[in-house]
Amino acid sequence: MTIRVVIADDHTRTRGLIRESLESNGCVVCGEGSTxxxxxxxxxxxxxxxxxxxxxxxxxxIQAASAITRAAPEVAVVMLTRSAEEDDLFDALRAGAAGYLLKDADPGGLGDALRRVLAGEGALSPRLLSRILDEFRAPKRRRLGRKSPAADRLSAREWK
Structure with a gap:
């Protein structure tokens, strides 16, 4: 299956490396942007x-992810970033991102990660998975007297 991809990154060299990785994995880059x-x-x-x-x-x-998921809901949004910050991770997921991958991962696996997203799976850098699991365990943590900073930003509706 050929995957059509739009890449948006403000670093020209990074976009070129991403394009190269995707094209070597059978993907077609149909557009590139920097904003x-x-x-x-x-x-x-x-x-x-x-x-x-x-x-x-x-x-x-993150704003782009939100706008794209509203205007073109059939387009899967995947974040590819250097940021492992909880705020960025959770804001991206709330904006509709189906994946959050870190740029320090093996670029050879990028095409497969996108295929998994299109097959209905999420794509998440393994070291970030524990942060998400921690958020869901946060109510128990609070009973035990421990606190998760990102959990404080979840609304009552998001906890349900």
């Missing part, structure tokens, strides 16, 4: 299978 606005426009214009976004690009990759 959130460009990412949104490309996703709407090309309707790719996946929009691969950096979190920290001009205009915010």
């Amino acid at each position: 959130a606005q460009e990412a949104i426009a490309l996703a709407i214009e090309h309707r790719p299978d996946v929009a691969l976004l950096d979190v920290h690009m001009p205009g915010s990759g």
Whole structure:
């Protein structure tokens, strides 16, 4: 299966490396941008299978993820970033991202990760998985007197 991808990252060299990795894994890059606005426009214009976004690009990759999932819900959004910050991770997931991958991972696995997302699985860097699990265990932690900083940002509705 050929996957059509839009890449948005404000570093030209990084976009080139991502493109190279994707194309060597049977993906087709149908658009590249360096800002959130460009990412949104490309996703709407090309309707790719996946929009691969950096979190920290001009205009915010998280804002782009939210706009893309609203305007083109058939496009899977995957974040590809250096940020392992809880705020970025949880904000991206709340914005509709189906995956959150770190740039320090093996680039050879990127195409397979996108295929898994399109098959209905999530894509998450393994070291971030424990942070998500911790959030769901946070109520028990609170009973035990421990606290998770990111858990404080969840609304009562999000806990249900």
